[in-house]
Amino acid sequence: MASELLKGMESKPCIAYYRVSTEEQSVEQQRLTVRKFAESRGFMIVREFEEDISGSISAIERPCFKxxxxxxxxxxxxxxxxxxxxxxxxxxxxxxxxxxxxxERKGIMVISVREEFTHIMHPQIRDLIIAILAWVAQYEVYLIRERTRLALQRPDVKKKIAKRRKYDKIDEDKRNFIIELYKKGYSINKIAKYTGETEYIVKKILKLSGVLEVGEFSCPRCFHRLKWDEVEKKYKCRNCGYVKA
Known part of the structure; x- marks a missing residue:
């Protein structure tokens, strides 16, 4: 079936792009699979591009993809x-x-070894596939917005939003006092108890002042640990719903 879909494309020059993320070990498995696929279909790989970079970074922003x-x-x-x-x-x-x-708009056909529907070469059929993918992409946006809207209606989320708004009401003297205590070695927990503020407020003051650095996999909004979401394929905060771009 696949050979019929690619009929007429034999001996066509192409390039290959491989990407592995930091949690993966090697690009070799991808390379071997793609080369074997190209050989079986009569494609000639004239150049290969590979990089070790997180998939959370848009392809157009990756050095090797550029x-x-x-x-x-x-x-x-x-x-x-x-x-x-x-x-x-x-x-x-x-x-x-x-x-x-x-x-595709530039006339470049993207062929994925694993996704057989990308093996179809007929221009009109490919246009149809792109149109279907466009609809799915729009629907995905709708689902995300709907989940966000429903989440904002939850009592616990409303409470967290109110907590964040409280930060704006803290005067500058108290903020400076919190920063001073932290520089003297007081823990965030002790500062919170001593000042009567929540640990979240203390962390936010320290973060915005540049005194406290938030790790790559810590939520910049509530400072909880980000977790990998298998559905959206992104790191998310299960506490406040933040999604790492």
């Missing part, structure tokens, strides 16, 4: 980009669709 796009622009005869799977182009469906549709 190099791949520049190479395609410099070599207009190459119209095919091979990837191991579409999730190499982005972490969320919207990111993947955005990258794929932009390439």
């Amino acid at each position: 190099e791949a796009l520049a190479f395609l622009e410099e070599n207009p005869g190459i119209k095919i980009l091979l990837v191991y799977s579409l999730d190499r182009l982005g972490r969320s469906f919207r990111d993947i669709f955005s990258t794929m549709s932009n390439l």
Whole structure:
């Protein structure tokens, strides 16, 4: 079936793009699979691009992916980009669709080894596929907005929002006092008890003053640990709902 879908594309030059995130070990498995696929379909890989970078970073912002796009622009005869799977182009469906549709508009066919529907070469059918993906991307946005709207109606979330608003009512003298206590070695817990504020308020004052640094996987809003969400393919805070871009 796959060979029939790719009929007429034999001996076509193409490039390959590989990405591994920091939690993955090696790009070799992707490389071997893509090369084997290209050989079986008669594709000729003229250049390979690989990088070790988080999928949370948009493809268009990745250094090696930018190099791949520049190479395609410099070599207009190459119209095919091979990837191991579409999730190499982005972490969320919207990111993947955005990258794929932009390439397709430029006449670049994105072929994923794992997603067989990308093997279809007929222009009109590919246009239909892109249209369907566009609808799915829009629906994903709707679902996220709806989940956010419902979450904001929850009593516990309203309480957290009210807590954040309280920060604006704290005068400058008290903020400076909190900063001074922290610099003297007092723990956040002790500062909170001594000043009558919550630990969240204390942390926020220290963070905004530049005294306290928040780790890469800590929520910048409530300072809880970010957890990996398998559905949205992003790091999220289960306490306040923050999503790391």
